[in-house]
Amino acid sequence: MAEAGAPSVLRFENVSVSFDGEAVLTDVSFEAFEGESRVILGAAGSGKTVLLKTALGLIRPDSGRVLVFGQDLSKMREAQLFDIRSRIGMLFQESALFDSLNIAENVAYPLLNQKSIRCPKSEVQGRVEEALDFVELGGTLDKFPSELSGGMRRRAAIARAVVTAPPLVLYDSPSAGLDPITAHTIMALLIKERDMAQTTTILVTYRYQDGNLMANFRYNSKQGRLEPARHWDGPLPRTTFMVLREGRLIFEGNQDRLESTADDYISKFCKRRE
């Protein structure tokens, strides 16, 4: 499955996680390579969010190893994890913006608090404005999260996740609970970030449309919008689909294989190709 020459960015080796004796992830193994997009599909409670939090070192596995940029997280102390985390952007499911800080302070937070970022204070404001312009929220610097709509909060959280230009970005159900138009806007931003910053993207979702967009569209920076990938002559990022069911990884492969599978559970997420 290895990409030709691309280094490994995220690797799960037989990872199991349980809470109060109840298995949440069971023997999960996969490897994501630089520049790759991974779409992880699964129903509610299938372990998608736990998988992302384990990848970030927020949850420690009961067994198995998690390697991020070749470093084993399971052996690291919390203070050591901060360095690794500064190279990972994370969009939480409910945005997780800090209520007590305004949008500009929220987006500036990783620049000011992640030791390994070392952003001079004089540059913080410029980078915050740049990140908010990227998500088209330039006029909201002084607003508080409670003053924004759900979609705007999600966009502000994307700005906070990518303001440090991390090479790996994890998105936890970015379109959950949003109307179709806003959900499409959010997905367009994810694809824009992936294509403009060349990031490795791990997207967790229960919506197959999100994965379909990720796999078949690219961001045209000249026209400033998404376009079907078939119109593009250059190299495209590879998109791999994974399906989780009750904490087990039951599918890993490309979109063609996903749509051809006869598995009933997987077929619930995507239209089966006859």
Add this chain to the structure above:
Amino acid sequence: MVASEFGEPACLLDLLKEPVLDVQEFVVLAGRAFRNIFRKPHYFDDVILQMDRIGVGSLIVVALVGLFSGIVMALQMSRALSQYGEVEKTGTLVAITLARELGPVLTAIMMAGRNSSGIASELGSMKVTEQIDAMRALGTDPIQKLVTPRLLATCFMLPLLTIIADFVGLFGGWVISVAKLHLGSRLYWNSAWQALEWNDVAQGGLIKPLVFAVVVSLIGCFYGLRTTGGTQGVGRSTTQAMVAATIMIFITDAMITEFFVSQGTS
């Protein structure tokens, strides 16, 4: 057969396991919070903000409680003292009771009601909305950023509030002494002042408030940070924090008082 023979002790051990784990978790949290006082980064802005919220925000409530406890003490004590013809000792009793017990305990209980629950609900809301996880993901230790500033702020403010409550309580006692008992101001303040020893000031103005401050702040943080189960969980943590902090205030008060009494200094 074996299972049934050992079933009962195993069940008892299971019952004990959870509280023991809770205590262990609390001790670890307290240890990390104290250790962070001497570690960088220091969030001085947060300490000042919390001092304002916890201390200045509680000032009126604490002053009112102090005032009325002084008034009630003066009324009750004068009634008891009148049986022995010693009404002029009202100031002595009000001062000793307030400085040693009522001042620190009532102030701490008000702080538990206002701040343990407030801290638990604030941190609990942050926990259930993944803000604590986001903090860790963005390079900040939540204990350093959230718990240590609250601990420091409460340790600074609770002794100050206790002293204010004591003085306002003495003032309340003076109002009753002068207006109702017709004692002279000089007599009241002299008897109150002479009754107090340095030991009372140390015990009631410093040691007890400091111990109560640790209890109030850390119990609020402990219950807040272990919140699960959405908004319902936040409500549960808030109540648990207030109840646990209040009970612990009485338990630690009894222990400190017993210590001072056994030393012959109380």
